[in-house]
Amino acid sequence: MPQTDVIIIGSGIAALSAAYHMRDKHVTMITKSSWLTSNSMLAQGGIAAAVHKKDSWKNHYEDTIVAGCYHNDNKNVEYLVQDGPLEIFDWCQKGMIFDCDKNGQFLLGKEGAHSHHRIIHAGGDATGKELTQFLFHSTKSSINLIENEVVVELIIQNGECLGVYTKNNKGMLERYQASKTIIASGGCGAVYGHTSNADVITGDGIAMAYRSGVEIVDMEFIQFHPTMLHINGKCVGLISEAVRGEGAKLINQDGENFMKDLHHQGDLAPRDVVSRAIFEQMKNGSNVYLDISSLSNFSTRFPTISNLCKQHGIDLSIGRIPVAPGMHFLMGGIRTNDKGETNIKSLFAVGEAACTGVHGANRLASNSLLEGLVFGKRVANHILTLPLEQTAYTDPKWETFEKKKFNKWPSKQQIQKIMTNYVGIQRTEAELIDAVKWFETYQPSFWDFNVKDFTMDEIEIINLLTVGWLIASSALKRTESRGGHFRLDYPESNDNEWKQKQIFRTRAEMYVGC
Structure with missing residues (x-):
């Protein structure tokens, strides 16, 4: 039976952040598919951080609380927005390249419910991919990566997590023991038919945690992204909120900008507001589009989205992209404190699988990658203060x-x-x-x-x-x-x-x- 100091379930931003900061320990990362397949790799918009001199963490804090409908954990939101700029500058020093102007200043975008331009991006609309790849290549030499193997159950003995059971793609059962286990397996997008999530995101970490007696909280809070590419009745990919941040408008099939009178922030209202507005338009028989005719540099600014549209036969010269809402993010999940601890000893959770309370009832745009970086580091730093001892374990007699x-x-x-x-x-x-x-x-x-x-x-x-x-x-x-x-x-x-x-x-x- 393989033994290790720490097992990390998942391979997205939160998992890689935690692994990076524990790279001097024996860390085993187990991922359901390839490390290339995660929601982090699909994240387009960017990372929200108050790095501009006219912005402040207090502004970012207020925007996060308002978007979260005052259901947030205020202290954890403070950690998120105060540590955010430090994380960005730290990764820049490590060599991560974000999009900048000719003077070397961040090209800051604006997204829904933000009061300032504070969205940092990389590769135009490929921020998640660029950042995930950078973290992975900074971490891979110090971890034991196991791909195409699914964690199917936690090993719990006397109220403590001692490791995991897995199954490989041949159906063979394996057991891994560890002093500490971190669930960073993402959310549960595949439970809905229309989702921006990767196909492998089926709620595995949350489900097996619940079966083991872990506290699960706020599962009713599901964020539906307002603008997914909608082709022949199906959602086939994400159209980043950053497109509206650059000036695109939501219109119905009659060309009416229906958001302008519904909310004081118009097209950049919080995601729940915009999603319901689009849903109402569609329920009343109207198709909904993003009008990008005012964006002269669309293909340059949004190369990933442009390619997605072209793959599905959308002529961008017409200036309209058909959109519809789809399941995007789970605000709830495994209940944790600010250090990622659950109610089960030696079991931690981070990222979308966890619920730290930073997102409240509705996540502020581009706070998810930031959460992965900030709380991945917090979990790692806390684990490094704990003894990494192995507890003896004997397989139980399974009921028939x-x-x-x-x-x-x-x-x-x-x-x-x-x-x-x-x-x-x-x-x-x-x-x-x-x-x-x-x-x-x-x-x-x-x-x-x-x-x-x-x-x-x-x-x-x-x-x-x-x-x-x-x-x-x-x-x-x-x-x-x-x-x-x-x-x-x-x-x-x-x-x-x-x-x-x-x-x-x-x-x-x-x-x-x-």
């Missing part, structure tokens, strides 16, 4: 399950249809009850199962069922509208309720009969 009772699984598409139709941009009590009941018809199948008994395809379905049920159940319990959670039957936020977090502590607490 009659698998034949649990072999009628829904398809991935069925789960996505339920989530899109009943737990989408706008929600009602009746629809949420239907969704929860649907998930619970499968629930005896995905509680306390033996990982050795199931195939990888089945485990992925189990994870999607788990996170889908968590989202639907959380959304049903929050009887208000706030940020990424919008209830048609409770359209106004309840200021007496906003601080309440829907925490799923244990299986037994939320499911009678497990």
Whole structure:
């Protein structure tokens, strides 16, 4: 059985940041696919940081809190925005190249709900790719990277995490023991049909953490990105908010700029506001477009988006890009403190899989890469203060399950249809009850199962069922509208309720009969 100081599950920005700062230790990074496949690699817009002399961390803090609908953890937001500029300058000193003008000053963009130009980008609209690659090449020589191997279960003994079980692409089960384990596996975009996430982001880390008794919080807060490229009824790629930051306007099929009178920030209103506005236009039978006719340098400023459009037959000379909302980011996840600690000893979480509270009910644009850098470092620095000792572990005697009772699984598409139709941009009590009941018809199948008994395809379905049920159940319990959670039957936020977090502590607490 391989042993290591620290296991990191995932290979995105948060995982690589943590690994980089622990490069003097024995670190094993296990990733479901290739390190090239992560949401971090797909991030277009950039990194938000108050680096301009006319800006300040206090401005960035206020924008983050307002966008998060005052549901944020204020102290963790302070860490995020105060450490952000330091992270940017530090990585610049290490050799990371961001886009600058001829005088060497950052080319700062502006995105939705930001009061200042503070979005730093690289490669035009390829910031995530450029930064992820730079971190990976700065880290790879000091870690043991295992690709195409899926972590399927945490090893928990006496309330402590001692490592993980994995399955490789041949279905073989492996066990890795470590003093500390970090979940950095990303969110759960694939639970919805339309998503900007990579296909492999199926909520695996959150689902297996929940099965192990880890506290899960704020799963009802789902951010739908307003502008995904919409072709023949399908979302096929992301159109960065930075496009609107450069002056593009949202219009309906009659050419009306419908955002200008809906919000004082117009097209750059918070993402939940813009997504609902587009959804309403589409529900009323109108197609929605990004009008880019005023952007003379579109192909130069946004080469990734330009290529995406051309691949799907969009003639950019017409000046219109068809768009629709799609699931983009999970504000909730594994409950952690500012050091990434969970309620399970020796188990940590960081990045989108974690919920530090920095995003509140709705993430401010371009704060996600920043969170990965800042909190990846915070987790690493905390772990370096702890003893890295190995605890003896003996495989438990697994209960025997009659698998034949649990072999009628829904398809991935069925789960996505339920989530899109009943737990989408706008929600009602009746629809949420239907969704929860649907998930619970499968629930005896995905509680306390033996990982050795199931195939990888089945485990992925189990994870999607788990996170889908968590989202639907959380959304049903929050009887208000706030940020990424919008209830048609409770359209106004309840200021007496906003601080309440829907925490799923244990299986037994939320499911009678497990």
